[in-house]
Amino acid sequence: MVLADTGFLQVLENGVASGAIYALIALGYTLVYGIIELINFAHGDVFMWGTVATLYVLGTLHITGAVSNPWELVGLLVLLMVICMLLCAGIDVIVERVAYKPLRHAPRLAPLISAIGASFILENVALFIIGPSPISVPNIFPDKGFSGLGVSVSYLDTFIILFSVVLMVALALFISRTRLGRAMRSVAQDREAASLMGVNIDRIIVITFTLGGALAGAASVVYAMKVQSAYYFTGFEIGLKAFTAAVLGGIGNIYGAMLGGLFIGVIEAFVIQYLPAGFQWADAVVFAILALVLVFRPAGLLGQALPEKV
């Protein structure tokens, strides 16, 4: 076994790029949990549908590789983002309407089961449409990138990191500065009091699912290009990672989800790089760290232990 001399910074870059994607998906879990205390298990599969949409949009436009004209590239990205963000937001809202809303006053296990059911339905429809194996998706970014300090950052990774920072800042501003954001926070604090103050709870819940879905849609476009494939089972794998990120950061806390996503991405990259047979062990190490963190900080890295609501 020869240790790879991939530089420390390069490994960090790999981790940050995949961590940014985990973080975007983790936000969808944490937003929904913050508002209605439900783990939306179908969220990962909603994300997977974004990768399938990316596959079909690029296929329809007969794009098989890098797009060299920068304007064309930007136009294509805007198109993909709009389609996938709308689609994922739409699916998330439909899942909420069909699987969660009718069960809002049911015991807490009921929506959990319907969430798993929704996840299976989304997975199996994708299985029916694209088949059981990963389907290759082209990366529309040119292969080259920026390099220096022993790190090379592909254009795609640059876009992933910058774009997710923009989305996260926008989300943070939306939640902390706007009227709707304040309404969301109030619903998260106390649903009944918020409704007495004139906040339309149903509307806030739909907005929450829309936001989560749109972030997953944005992540799905760049993810499909990064791993260059669409696979019906992706939602389970990545969904579990992102959910872990949300819990690690402190579920319900959006800054926690961002931190948790980056943390998991970076740890994974370092395990793959520096542990013998790290590729096989990466998932085990990530979940072991989750378990350890939860033993010492049960509410997650940034979570606050709240007293049980009455």
Added chain:
Amino acid sequence: MQKWYRTILYMLGIAGLTVALVACGGGSGGTSKGGRLCIATDFPVSGTDASEGIPAQNGVALAVKQNHDLGNGYTLDVINFNDVSAAVGGPDPNQGAQNVSQMLGNKCIVAMVGPFNSGVAAAEMPVAAKGKLPMISPANTNPGLTLKDYASANGFNFETLHPTGYPENYFRIPANDVTQGKVDADIAYTDLGARKVYVVDDTTPYGKGLADNFVKFFQQSGGTILGRDEITSKDTAKLPSLASTIAGTHPDAVFYGGITSGGGGLLKAQLVAHNVNVPMVGGDGIAADSAFLKDAGSAAENTYGSVAAPDLSTFTSGPQKQFVDDYKAAFGQDPGPYSANSYDAAMIEITAIKNLIKDGKDVTREAIIDALHSIQYDGVTGHISFDENGDNAGNKVFSIYAVKSGKWTFVKEVKA
């Protein structure tokens, strides 16, 4: 209220009995005075590996179509099974074993051609052996399936694969992965001049076994193995990081032991995306497979692989040309890498069946197994007879392919 409830129970009971009787009756297989006989196939015919499985299935279909009328009132049909499952995302050993169970229950099926993957074969062999169903694989290359000395190293229990008290029912056309591993090591070391190689396999008995043999022969030649990892179709999200690690070891070549659905093509794409522009070498799981080209895209260039079957361009004799023409006429495209092996496998079984009919014997699964042990057959791929292990005793060839200008191109033939 009570009455209709009871009626339903009776009906269920009768239906259950009928199913049980039919299933029992199916156990023995074969008829003595004419009738419909069937050959079953078991290949991966959906998902990524369909590009390999369907041409193999077609080879059998062609042979059966040409011999639909067996004489003396016998007819022959083909029944196709698919061993791809959604749970695995590719060929699934459990699905294969289930398929064979179904074959055993079908009285019409007297022999089988398949499977494609060694891991599937390992799950199917015990089931088929106990049902005394003859099986010929056109593509299995793991040595542990037939040779006791190699079984445990490949994770097989030889006694399970060949249960005592049952006939040796498993035969195969291609050479095994000890030979293929050497052929692939020669490609890397001699043809490509690689001295340091990073090895990745797809965790299947085929892929892992082939990679082990590659490592053995590559090291014997004096080469260095930089590292070894295993990937599956569920690891796509981590492939970019793996490619980055491989980039840091500066290999002269990367060896991939596995099938396309295991992620070989996607790995090649990631390697090029991480500026690892060195050749990838692989076995018959990726060589001459169009799905690999699709997965790797423009990064597929500079991939080399071996197939344990002759290339079409070496088909110069009359019967060989006839086979290619017939195949094209039937399916509208060129035969795939394992079509000829499949065709020969089916033709051998058909020959055994015809001999039994000619001699006025019962066409049973057991009688076909007996006949296969002593058969001498001149096929499209050469002269075939089976040794005591069920391996092809005839000449074994490997065809070497390389991806050039986005296509798998035949490079040369190696006699093993």
